[in-house]
Amino acid sequence: METRMRIGELAARAGVTVKAVRYYERLGLISAPREPNGYRTFGEDQLRAVQEVRELGALGIAPSRARPFLDCLEAGHAHGDECVSSLAVYRDAIAELDRTIAELARRRTALQQRLEAGAGQAGAEHAGAGQADDRSAPDDTALPDYTVLPDGLPVPADDGAADHLPGLRLPALRLPTSDGGTVDFSALGPGRTVVYLYPLTGRPGTDLPEGWDAIPGARGCSTEACDFRDHFAQLQDAGAARVFGMSSQDPAYQAEVVARLRLPFPMISDEGFALAEALGLPVFPASGHARLHARLTLIVVDGTIEHVFFPIFPPNTHAQQVLAWLEAHPRTETDA
Template sequence: MRIGELAARAGVTVKAVRYYERLGLVEPAREANGYRSFTEDHLRAVAEIRQLSEIGISPLRAAPFIECLDTGHEHSDQCVSSLAVYRDTIVELDRMIAALSSRRQILQERLDQGAGRSFEKETTMTDYTTLPDGLPVPEDDSAADHLPGQRMPQLELPVSDGGTVDLAGLGTGRTVIYLYPLTGQPGVDLPEGWDAIPGARGCSTEACDFRDHFEDLRRAGAQRVFGLSSQDPAYQQEVVERLRLPFAMISDDALALADALRLPTFSAPGHDRLYARLTLIVGDGRIEHVFYPIFPPNAHAQQVLDWLIQAKSEETEL
């Protein structure tokens, strides 16, 4: 069938079909006269993309569902990668709900104060694997604006698996390095006032998000994924084992990378200097892209994945 018939039967515009084609979601054959030729499988894929859009999943995130259909599954969400997209979308909705709930709480407090009644603040959540409501959102202070285009320094740092990594010799292709302040451990208190520091809370949830998207990141072009903090390798190895991370953590207890690249840091009770949350995309020895500031950390891996997919798409078009 031609593109017009496909669009009409799927309930979308011709422009939308062409957009899906640019994203690689549908790949029609070309007839001798150059016209696109679509099949019933393409119709099913376009209809699926439209239905996903209606529930808040954009075409940029539809690839796992189409791949699931292509592998022969009856339903597009019978694959783990599809379920991960559902989860990420729910996280984003939860973030919006949390923001609205926070506004409501402030209004309720003001109402209570205005009426002369007392308002008892809820107990702060202490579960290190989840994010409390109302965390302060970090602001962009331009502390990372100078990083894109810089070469990675000659630094050999220890890794949680017992080896070392040369940051100037990571290898060809793209490497994702997400920097974080510190990970919490069960039964160990976080620094006093930790939740009040913008961008501090959420290291374990960020690690889990990169764990859950690890294979997607690899397919999107990330040859390597590392976490990096100033905690020692033994501490990091415990985190790798406990959270079942499929990648290693880099230890930089002297914050040598921060000094070499002038990276943003901050202090907290008991810690003179910690890495601010930041992610580097390194391509062939140079910093290609920087994510900073990062919020919420438990959805950041999806941001990185979206960037990798877009970069790969743009490279394919060239």
């Protein structure tokens, strides 16, 4: 008869934390039945699955991408990477590393060029040569990495544009989502819903609006999305029943972003700014865009805006700010 173990023993034998095991359960990577006494117990198959996920994580492959490897094990293979679908994940991970390595190499070359030019200029000045600085600019033809937040961005100020929002009821408004569905703001469902609004996301090969980095609060949409992705499970644990990103970009554009950034939640598209007009949300213009959503996050419960985050800076840690608020303001059964 197979030996069964509780979650603590499973975690210890697999070399992970209990929290990690629970996260894998939420992702649907493992499951465990309950014994008559109410305790969940795990078997050797679940242990092997957790070990596989841990080993993949050590290689930089996130748990959210581990499903093909576990399917391969469940199919009877001795190793999780003996199936074609698993090899595809390897190839994707290698391609991502290649892009990262290429970008790091480009940055190193640029830094080396600046170091050598700066050292040469300093030496010339020290010798009294008075030569002009004719260093050439580094090659900047490589695609920008929109998931990295540049230094020196201007900090947005609180102009009071969102002060009226807490306590407002959401309108009966239905908008399309990146996964082909729709969202009805008047019927979001029980529990808290997090909706973070952002102006627009950049993507490789597509230029951001001219002067984008100089607009306070504009830059950082991809970094914000990645932060919500990386803390999605914790947000759920803290009481966020749903998380949505929202912008005025069309659903197809948003779907590409969701796929490329591997977001575990959909985006809402409001090309006509219907929600902004209904609630008086702050917007701003940019080159090529008459208006864009200002970066803002709504916490909604029972159809009412419970809390608003505005302004938001820096965006690359905003999901953690939302998480801290949810943990500090838990909802009880009497609140539901």
